[in-house]
Amino acid sequence: MPELPEVETIKRDLEKAVLGKKITEVCVHNPKVIREPAVAGFKRGLQGARIKNILRRAKLLILELSNGKSLTIHLKMTGQLVYPGGAKNSRVAFHLSGGKILDFNDQRLFAELRLLDDWHSLKFIQRLGPEPAELDLAQFKVMLSKKKTAIKPLLLDQTFISGIGNLYAAEILFQAKINPLRRANELTNKEKELLFLAINDILKAAILHAGSSVDDYVRVSGGKGGYVKYHKVYDRQGKPCLVCKTMIKRISQGGRGTYFCPKCQR
DNA sequence: AATGGGACCTGCGCGC
DNA sequence: TGCGCGCAGGTCCCAT
Known part of the structure; x- marks a missing residue:
């Protein structure tokens, strides 16, 4: 149920916790939450990139990366981002420089993760009303x-x-x-x-x-x-x-x- | 254009 | 006690 205040809180928390860190490894425990590209491309595009900027639009989180790509995360109802993580039931584990893990959890598998060349072109973004x-x-x-x-x-x-x-x-x-x-x-x-x-x-x-x-x-x-x-x-x-x-x-x-x-x- | 419903999911709480 | 059912909601998609 994260809405604007919850996603904004997570955005601010992430800025303190993981901004500037490098993604060293990505473990996808449930590929269902990765909407695009396919898992192999998703992992390849993330590994080695640094988290350069963290944004929120509506209920969508956007992590801009040093390689020009962006990781977008919509938590929908039950998505969570936890750092430092390492839970067994996480859906995706992002290993970061410094040795700790950013866990993406999602009990109901409604959430949507995307790795995009340009998040502005996402249809969801283009249709959004004003903040x-x-x-x-x-x-x-x-x-x-x-x-x-x-x-x-x-x-x-x-x-x-x-x-x-x-x-x-x-x-x-x-x-x-x-x-x-x-x-x-x-x-x-x-x-x-x-x-x-x-x-x-x-x-x-x-x-x-x-x-x-x-x-x-x-x-x-x-x-x-x-x-x-x-x-x-x-x-x-x-x-x-x-x-x-x-x-x-x-x-x-x-x-x-x-x-x-x-x-x-x- | 507006509205309603179903789909996607799973854990929980309820009634029997 | 245990089972089955309906419900919770963000977004998309389809039908009317």
């Missing part, structure tokens, strides 16, 4: 007014705005006091502003606390993110709203769980 931190209020208002869809699934649409997932969509809408079923173009001017503020506030706070350790998310050190204790609605169905004590409701939108307070969010 929340680069979003401008006036522009955001226009974007919302063009969409008739329900606001909650719209926040999950990476081509609309990038980086928000199911957990933070719920927390953002709670802070903005907006019902997840509301149509984007029918939000009032004031609500659009509140939403804009909530996106920035919630994501910033979550990054400050190193993300939310629900399910499998851990930091590169193996430690947990501390934002779970600030969750107001996510996974709290049946429990009292922390503001008004009304029972938090869970509904399904687009096949995904939506959590909200029916009284606070109108």
Whole structure:
């Protein structure tokens, strides 16, 4: 479930842990997670390269290498990067200069690793909407007014705005006091502003606390993110709203769980 | 254009 | 106790 705050945390952790190190050997324990090129080419392209730069776009991690290629990692739901690693159940083990191992773990094998000549040309990258931190209020208002869809699934649409997932969509809408079923173009001017503020506030706070350790998310050190204790609605169905004590409701939108307070969010 | 569903996976929690 | 089932969600893909 890593979303923008979790992936940003991992990016910052990686910068401290492995930036500048050389990849001396790559052991692929499960080739399923390597999407391109084939395993042999993947290993050949990585071995001997140095990790020159680490970036994040939406929920995608990008490791730019000294040989001009880039390793992109999408953790999807259960992907983890752990350093120093060496776990038996890792899917890919990156041996680094200094003798330690960067483990890529992924229980459910949804994650996607790619070694690319140019990550900018990745279709996923080209279709991404703006990063929340680069979003401008006036522009955001226009974007919302063009969409008739329900606001909650719209926040999950990476081509609309990038980086928000199911957990933070719920927390953002709670802070903005907006019902997840509301149509984007029918939000009032004031609500659009509140939403804009909530996106920035919630994501910033979550990054400050190193993300939310629900399910499998851990930091590169193996430690947990501390934002779970600030969750107001996510996974709290049946429990009292922390503001008004009304029972938090869970509904399904687009096949995904939506959590909200029916009284606070109108 | 918008919406819904299935696919990809596996561990967990639930009901019986 | 044990089994089988549904569920969790990021993204893509297809159908309507």
